[in-house]
Amino acid sequence: MNVDDKLLKLLRMNEEELRESLLLPLLSRMGFKYVMVYHGPGERGKDIVCLDTNRLGKREYMAVVAKAKDLDGNVSSPESLQAVLNQIRQCFDTEYYDLFGMSRVTMDRVWVVTTRRIVPGAEATVFGTLEKSNLSKLVSFVDGSQLVGLVDEHYPAYWDARAEPIDVLRDQRDRLLVFIRGMLAALDGTTPDIEATLNEVMLSPAPPKIIAPPDRTLTRLRPYRVEIERVDPEHTHNFFSSETDSIKKAFIEAKELFWFSMTEAEELLEACESVIAIENPVEFVKEFETRLEKKHSFSRLPFEWISKATRAIGKLEDALREVEALRERLRQIGKLEWASGVVDSLNDLTREVEVFLRETDQEEFTLQWRIDTVEGRGKLRLLYGAGNGPDEDSFTTRHNRKIDSFIGNETREITSDDVMADVRFRIKERFNQLLAAHGLLDDD
Secondary structure, eight states, X not given: OOHHHHHHHXXXXXXXXXXXXXXXXXXXXXXXXXXXXXXXXXXXXXXXXXXXXXXXXXXXXXXXXXXXXXXXXXXXXXXXXXXHHHHHHHHHHSOEEETTTTEEEOOSEEEEEESSOBOTTHHHHHHHHHHTTTOGGGEEEEOHHHHHHHHHHHOGGGTOGGGSOHHHHHHHHHHXXXXXXXXXXXXXXXXXXXXXHHHHHHHOSSOOOOOOOTTOOOOOSSOOOOOXXXXXXXXXXXXXXXXXXXXXXXXXXXXXXXXXXXXXXXXXXXXXXXXXXXXXXXXXXXXXXXXXXXXXXXXXXXXXXXXXXXXHHHHHHXXXXXXXXXXXXXXXTTOHHHHHHHHHTHHHHHHHHHHHHXXXXXXXXXXXXXEEEETTEEEEEEEESOOSOOOTTEEEEEEESEEEOSSTTOEEEOXXXXXXHHHHHHHHHHHHHHHHHTTOOOOO
């Protein structure tokens, strides 16, 4: 598997897959101990926690903030690092209960890991903010390319299971056997029955079935969690609107910002309860100033994240209304399946555009696009140069390598997102042409 294929595999991950399938085993193989997924309402910024020992034998605790999106340093952007900054601060500010040390501890380090890019300049923006609280030297950033390098070095079997060392496979087998014996014992199995069952599982092509009472459940030993990335099947499409390039993306962002508002409120309530419990009035005033006024700006409520979450939810509502109206009109003219295929093909083309931008040395370039129809579903193709001539299902987009950054008079390198924004605009034009031909174009 080459580097591009590895990057593509990372790009297709969601955050749950990043945490559970990659970072959990990777960190263990890197030598970190007691690696636990801590994602959920009680996480306080920590998606994963683990520990290491320094040269003096002292435990050092580390939190990992895991993301499956580009990280942008522009604080006014919806894809900014502002949310990550909030998580970093929570990692350091909020204690973690170490089950193995039986004590409350604070984090010594934080890693921010993303499967995608860290936009140039974004790290500097974050470090500039963190320097004010002397945290910059305790935070490390890992982008998709660096993550590939770490996996190559410590966990090559992730790309190819055949690369897993035999001693690691034996260790995994032994841990699984211990777990299965314990689980069968919990189901009231006797020792002879358990051993006989394990022999059948390992040696027989038809292993036995386990039938348990309906009230038997198996649950993971971890904090309560909420998973924000699950979307009901009706809305897993890739239709986009003028508000957002993906309903799913807007939905997850709205829930993420809404969650930050909840965690901030919960932290404030905990602080309030602690201060109210103080019986000494002098200490009460002192703790109020320190824990509520200075830290939470108590006199200047409402919270920052509440207004952000409200705007994000409003944006999602507008996007849903626009997309559902478009889908209904396309359904009326028998083009919904075709249009669904067109928008679904955009995800595969994003990576192709990224490779093209990395390889081309042209300051100005034109890309040729064509919508093919296969078994009733449309599929957008990138032809790069001139195609077979203009027709209603072909179009071109023209681009410059340097584009305005909207910050003073500066320019920046064009990205695949910039190119795909132009493509989505042209696709929307094509949809509008179809609707106009049937008298269904929304003039609004």
